Amino acid sequence: MRILDLAYILTLGAGLGLGSAHWAVAGRPALGKVEVGPWMAWPRSGSREIDPYMRAYLSRGVHLPFGSGEGLELIAERDSEGQALDGRCRYRLSGVTPTTRGWTIGITDGDGLPFRLTLERTSFTDSQIVRPEDGQIAIVASSTPEAGNWLPLPASGRFQIRLRLYDTPISSQTGETRASNLPRITRADCR
Amino acid sequence: MSMADQDTDKPTGMPIEEPVAEPSRAAAAPRAEASPRRGWRARLRTGLARFLMATLAGLLLAGIVHIVTVLSIPALSQRDAAHAYRDLGAEGRAELAPVPGGTRGLPAPRELDPNAVTAICSYDLSAGPMRIVARIGSLPLGLTVHRQGGGVIYAITDRAAIRGVLDFLVMTEEQRDERIAADEEGETSRELRVVSDAEQGLVVARVLVRLPSDRADAEALATSVECGMAN
Numbered sequence: 001m002r003i004l005d006l007a008y009i010l011t012l013g014a015g016l017g018l019g020s021a022h023w024a025v026a027g028r029p030a031l032g033k034v035e036v037g038p039w040m041a042w043p044r045s046g047s048r049e050i051d052p053y054m055r056a057y058l059s060r061g062v063h064l065p066f067g068s069g070e071g072l073e074l075i076a077e078r079d080s081e082g083q084a085l086d087g088r089c090r091y092r093l094s095g096v097t098p099t100t101r102g103w104t105i106g107i108t109d110g111d112g113l114p115f116r117l118t119l120e121r122t123s124f125t126d127s128q129i130v131r132p133e134d135g136q137i138a139i140v141a142s143s144t145p146e147a148g149n150w151l152p153l154p155a156s157g158r159f160q161i162r163l164r165l166y167d168t169p170i171s172s173q174t175g176e177t178r179a180s181n182l183p184r185i186t187r188a189d190c191r
Numbered sequence: 192m193s194m195a196d197q198d199t200d201k202p203t204g205m206p207i208e209e210p211v212a213e214p215s216r217a218a219a220a221p222r223a224e225a226s227p228r229r230g231w232r233a234r235l236r237t238g239l240a241r242f243l244m245a246t247l248a249g250l251l252l253a254g255i256v257h258i259v260t261v262l263s264i265p266a267l268s269q270r271d272a273a274h275a276y277r278d279l280g281a282e283g284r285a286e287l288a289p290v291p292g293g294t295r296g297l298p299a300p301r302e303l304d305p306n307a308v309t310a311i312c313s314y315d316l317s318a319g320p321m322r323i324v325a326r327i328g329s330l331p332l333g334l335t336v337h338r339q340g341g342g343v344i345y346a347i348t349d350r351a352a353i354r355g356v357l358d359f360l361v362m363t364e365e366q367r368d369e370r371i372a373a374d375e376e377g378e379t380s381r382e383l384r385v386v387s388d389a390e391q392g393l394v395v396a397r398v399l400v401r402l403p404s405d406r407a408d409a410e411a412l413a414t415s416v417e418c419g420m421a422n
Contacts, residue, residue, distance in 0.1 A: 016253035020257050021256070021257045055264075064272055067343040069346040111301065113291070127401040
C-alpha cells in the first residue's frame with residue numbers, strides 16, 4: 001500500500017508538474033502581458049526584469065526580442081470589438097500610431113511567420129503607405145484586392161496583425177497607453 | 192463481622208459476576224454484528240484521508256516540479272538564439288542573421304520583422320571584455336545585448352550616438368571591477384560599460400528597412416558593426 005501511495009504521489013507530481021510547465025511555456029505566457037484595446041504586448045520581455053515564464057518561452061526557440069529601449073512589438077489576434085480575426089472578413093486599420101522613429105505593420109500566422117500568398121505583400125512600413133489628408137493611417141486587410149493600402153489575407157482561418165514600433169517612448173510605459181493612441185481594427189464585412 | 196462479610200461477599204460476588212458476564216456476551220453479539228459495517232466505514236474514511244493526503248502531497252510535488260522545470264528550461268535549452276548563433280561574428284564584425292528558407296544551415300530567428308535587417312555578433316567574455324563600435328547611418332539602428340539564458344541586458348539606439356558613433360563594452364562584473372581599479376585616479380572614464388551576468392550572449396544590430404530599396408544600405412549598416420576584444 002505504501003508503495004502504491006508513493007507511486008501515486010510521484011506520478012501525480014511529475015505528470016502534473018511537467019505537463020503544466022510545458023503548457024505554461026508553450027506559447028506566450030499570460031504573465032507580463034499588457035493589453036491595450038485589441039493589442040497585446042510583453043514589454044518586459046526585452047529587459048533584465050524578464051519573468052521566468054517569458055524567459056523559458058523565449059529560450060525554447062530562436063528568439064531575438066526587442067530590447068526595451070529599442071522598440072516594441074504589439075500583437076492583435078482580435079478586432080477592436082473582441083472578435084477573433086478571421087481571413088474570411090475584411091478589416092480596416094485606422095487611427096494613429098504612438099510617437100516612434102518608424103513602424104511596420106504586418107499579417108502573420110499564429111507563429112509570427114508571414115503567410116505564403118501569391119502576392120508578396122505581407123507588411124507595410126510607415127514610409128510605404130498612402131495617407132489621407134488627416135495624416136492618419138488607413139489600411140484595409142482582406143483576401144480580395146482593395147484600392148489604397150491593402151494587406152492581403154489568407155482565404156480563411158485565423159491570423160495575427162503585428163505592429164512593431166521602432167525606438168518608441170511607450171515601450172517602457174506600455175500599460176499606460178490608451179487604446180486611442182494605437183490603430184483601431186474594425187471588421188467591415190465577412191463573406 | 193468483617194470476616195463474615197468477606198465470606199459472604201465472596202460467594203455472592205462470584206455468582207454476581209457470572210450473570211454479568213452473560214449479558215455482556217449477549218451485548219457483544221449485536222456489537223459484533225455492527226462491526227463489519229463500522230469497520231468498512233472507518234476503513235473508507237482512512238482510505239479517503241490517505242488518498243486526500245497523497246493527492247495533496249502529489250499536488251505539492253507538482254508545484255515544485257513545475258517551478259523547477261520552468262526555471263531550468265533557459266539554462267538547459269540548446270535551441271535558443273545564443274546557442275544557434277554562437278559562431279556568428281567571429282571575424283570581428285556582425286554577420287547577417289539567417290533568413291527563413293536560407294541555405295546556411297542555421298535556423299532563422301522566429302517572429303522576426305521582415306522589414307528589418309538583423310546582424311548578430313556573439314560574445315564570450317571568458318577571454319576578456321568585448322568592445323562594440325557602430326557607425327550610424329540614415330536608417331534607424333538599434334543595438335541590443337542578449338544574455339545566454341534569456342533577457343536583454345542592454346539596448347541602445349542610434350539616437351544616443353556621440354559624433355555618429357555608438358561605442359560600448361560588454362564585460363563581466365569582475366572585469367568591470369578590474370577596469371575600475373585600473374582607471375586613473377581622479378579621472379572619470381568615458382567608456383560605456385555594460386555588465387553581463389552571463390559569459391556568453393549575442394549582440395544584435397537591427398536596422399529598419401523603410402523602403403525595399405533601402406535593404407542594401409541597411410545590410411551594409413548592420414554588418415558594419417564591429418565587435419572585437421577590448422584592449
